[in-house]
Amino acid sequence: MSLSPENPGTAHTATPELNRRTVLKRASALGLLAVPAVGLLQACATGGGSTPQDQSTGGAKSADNPLGVDPSAALEVVIFSGGYGDTYATKYHVPLYEKAFPKAKVTESSTQDIQGTLQPRFTGGNPPDVVDNSGTKFMDFGALVGDDQLQDLTTLLDAPSVDDPNTKVRDTLVDGTVDVGTYNDKPYVLNYVFTVFGLWYNAKLFQSKGWTVPTTWADFTALMTKIKAAGITPYGYAGANAAYYQYYALLTSAAKIGGADILKNIDNLEDGAWTNDAVKQAAAAWAEVGKTFSDKSYLGLIHTQVQLKQDQDQLAVYPSGNWLENEMKDSTPASFNYAVMPIPSVTTSDKLDVSSLMAVAGEGFIVAAKGKNPKGGMEYLRRMLSKEGAKDFTTATGSLTSVNHASDGMQLSPGLSSSSDALSKAKTAFYFRFDQWYKDLDTECRAATNELFFQGGTADHFCQRMQAKADAIKKDSSITKFKR
Template structure:
């Protein structure tokens, strides 16, 4: 949420001409599926094993307790301390669970290093029950699944929803949410936040300068020249930990140039997928932006450093998802109004319209199969997925959830209104999943993107580097493969 000029600590209320129903209706019409918008880290070292002897066996099932949770068993929750913070958990979601089960103690903590903090606990057989497995340093989903560490969420999805017993939890979710958390036919991940990706800017600055949001690459570069002449760095991202923000944009351009099947082929490790002319053309276009219109010093900066520069109008364009506005709410001045534009068309013959966007259900939550209370972990998610839990999240973070229609009637902040409007106008929406499937491919793409954008890399080398890594993963029989 952006800050109000009258009260810098409160959310500015917008008056959007659309609501959650409009956005979701559009997303459904597009046949939208989504993907966790995160990369991967090292795999857990454990393998399959027996159920811990101290694991809760549950309690009696009832209409209020359809999963059969032990009402006195505690639940431990660990939240990624990123753009959404963890106030939504401490202020809203933990109390929701404790209201339903007053005898249960819910322990919540947060960290920016999920993998470093929790991998030893998963390896040691003492994981927390619920984990927001997000951020730059988070655990490898494929490895967790391969090691039988994740709870199958089928019982959760088939359980009656908190708000309407005639509907299952699955029935209440945005189309594609379940599918994108499904691996080898089983749902292991609940992606809670509905995110639209694009390029962000200060709408007030653009209005003052008389700058028009571009839809073509020629207009984009012309505007970047004007911005540079005004003494502002035209475009940038943080290379130290947010290079995936930029490679999402690069993949978006590739999909627009050559069609969404480009991304599907990459996900499926198809031979030569990274060598597709559309990928190479996108890489070349963005390499030029990095060489001419950015600051190579950003290579060593963290995301909040570059985002603060944008808040201070030192950087005009910044690639991100719509968590950005909330993440920066404490440093956004009254002179700054977040707005998002779709990535401009690279060519005049792009297969997808300039309005097309990448839109995803992200912020992946998991339940530990070997935790002390996996049934309680699933029930915690069921409470989060209630309309009250979803609205509370939107209130706390200024972001939409994957619960359909949960924010109908709510006023949205300027940035969220802008990104939601972009989705509602999009003629197509798309996604990719390789970043959530193959840790090494995600890691390689981050490094290759930094090289391309900030270190003088070429499009040919980018494509060759990525193809080599994809080929190595495809040949490695120890890595579980996924397809779509």
């Protein structure tokens, strides 16, 4: 997912374990219960310097310009060019801003290497105004916050929404969206996309083979055995750049076994959080899957290479979020219908029901505090958060935003329909944040996961390795600490 100096503090975030009523409320708010139809998270950010002398001081506030943006000030936007591409920005969001401020020149660019492209600019005091800080090579959110590089988005969240001047922007968002982007009690990150994570498969293939979706680990491994016998790689992920897809699966299993507080304790760098029995059991279960039911060559492949194998029915089950369908739309044959299953229960005494899943607002957008036009950056986000902006994003990407009811009346593709169904049935939804808070812990977890899954690692070694890294970060006074 995703993703420092001293001054530890406490960030207030949403309760990690959400009851069924809240999950259903979210699903309904997102329009996830609509009738389906075919077609649907880093390195140190040190640097700084004073506020640029050429930074826009803004313009007159009005009903149409509540943030007081200078209508002629230029704006620069940089988008991560991953599963969502950047068409949603070039075709929809940039024009929305330009329509509101026709005298403003908006420059948009995209890259798959956010950190490599933009870290020198943040360090040098010349950052772009808006950044979709995502992908494998994202900038460290925690370090950016600790170095005062990010704009506090409170003004944006308290501003009137584009669609209803009597409703604040914050009140148009799905529950928990603001909290997930909050660091040390201040909102610095706008997580724009609502993601449901699980195990993806071809529903048409499963139907043709008579394979049923498993709910227990015994059923899961039995299915893996059947798939292997059919000459198809049962399970896999891309080790070269998407190991976090698999550690999401591992930590989902850990949360189901021991409860969502397992993830909260990991986030909070609690002593022994990674060596908890629930994490060990999850790691052991997935290590066996890697040993018995995957392909070691996947360690050297990138995500789209492995995903293409799945599109060609050479791979049956793949861990991912619901960005997957859109990312592969150009190579997905008519014989393939994306569907998602919750990760099966590992034990017969899991604390969370098998329906429970990882679901949270993601894809973090930031506004540079030391950019040339921070007010314009916040206004750009305000336009994105309009119903029009959110619907346009869903149209372009086949994915949902964190804007309430924005997808009402829209037709959903097979994959989005499946994820909506999974979310509506989930008794609990949960998430973690260490990947955004501590980049080095995310990096370590990717490497440790690859070792566990592809290179014969053990559950004990995985847990000890991760605990050692967490302990080192906890003891490092140069790293800003966060808590939930």
